[in-house]
Amino acid sequence: MVNYPQFEDNANRVLEEIARACHSCGRDPDEVKLLAVTKSHPPEAVDFAIRFGFEAIGENRVQEAADKKPLVQKRIRWELIGHLQSNKAKLAVSLFDRIQSVDRVKLLNALNRYAGEQQKELPVLLQVNTGEDPRKFGSTSTEAADLLQAALNCPHILVQGLMTIAPLDEDKSVAAIAFERLRKLRDELSASFGIPLPELSMGMSGDMAEAIRAGSTCVRVGTALYGSRQ
Numbered sequence: 482m483v484n485y486p487q488f489e490d491n492a493n494r495v496l497e498e499i500a501r502a503c504h505s506c507g508r509d510p511d512e513v514k515l516l517a518v519t520k521s522h523p524p525e526a527v528d529f530a531i532r533f534g535f536e537a538i539g540e541n542r543v544q545e546a547a548d549k550k551p552l553v554q555k556r557i558r559w560e561l562i563g564h565l566q567s568n569k570a571k572l573a574v575s576l577f578d579r580i581q582s583v584d585r586v587k588l589l590n591a592l593n594r595y596a597g598e599q600q601k602e603l604p605v606l607l608q609v610n611t612g613e614d615p616r617k618f619g620s621t622s623t624e625a626a627d628l629l630q631a632a633l634n635c636p637h638i639l640v641q642g643l644m645t646i647a648p649l650d651e652d653k654s655v656a657a658i659a660f661e662r663l664r665k666l667r668d669e670l671s672a673s674f675g676i677p678l679p680e681l682s683m684g685m686s687g688d689m690a691e692a693i694r695a696g697s698t699c700v701r702v703g704t705a706l707y708g709s710r711q
């Protein structure tokens with residue numbers, strides 16, 4: 482992993498890239514949050530994010546976050562961005578401030594039950610596989626309305642928007658299409674359910690600009706901040 486001065490340089494560079502992408506499509510850079518993805522890195526990666534002033538970090542495994550979190554002294558928002566098995570739902574509810582990877586009704590019901598038991602309202606994003614990548618999790622675009630309806634029926638769940646992971650492809654237009662589809666889906670669901678779904682979590686180190694152009698409000702960045710993972 483990088484040291485703190487390198488992290489600081491990287492963070493400033495990524496923020497500039499976000500600002501440039503925003504300006505090129507007439508968006509306000511304040512509309513796009515940067516989620517520092519600390520997965521596979523030691524707890525110091527979270528400390529770096531806190532010291533730099535980021536509001537949130539992303540982890541993709543429940544157990545890894547459970548091991549890391551007690552070693553981090555200061556407060557930051559922890560978000561789950563990786564696939565969640567229902568048998569880890571209880572632990573996930575206790576660890577995370579938001580879960581971005583909610584992709585099926587059964588999981589939603591488990592999260593709702595544990596959030597109720599722990600007396601909290603759990604913010605979530607619904608993960609949709611708009612890139613139709615068989616290697617990625619996420620509900621299909623067609624199932625998304627049912628998933629949203631189920632989420633709205635859960636008193637302890639607060640749906641804030643949608644999330645997607647674009648297929649890995651040299652051709653950036655593949656990711657761009659997946660992002661456009663997520664935004665359109667959000668617009669349709671928002672109109673038909675009559676609710677705002679403001680958050681669109683899309684874009685990573687390699688496809689941030691495409692995601693921002695398509696309307697991303699949260700880019701999840703690991704490699705460009707911390708260097709490559711082992």
Ligand SMILES: *Cc1c(COP(=O)(O)O)cnc(C)c1O
Nearest residue numbers: 518541562685686701702703704
């Ligand atoms: C690892 C991961 C990221 C960050 O990927 P980088 O290419 O390292 O920026 C973003 N989103 C999800 C869901 C991830 O698992």
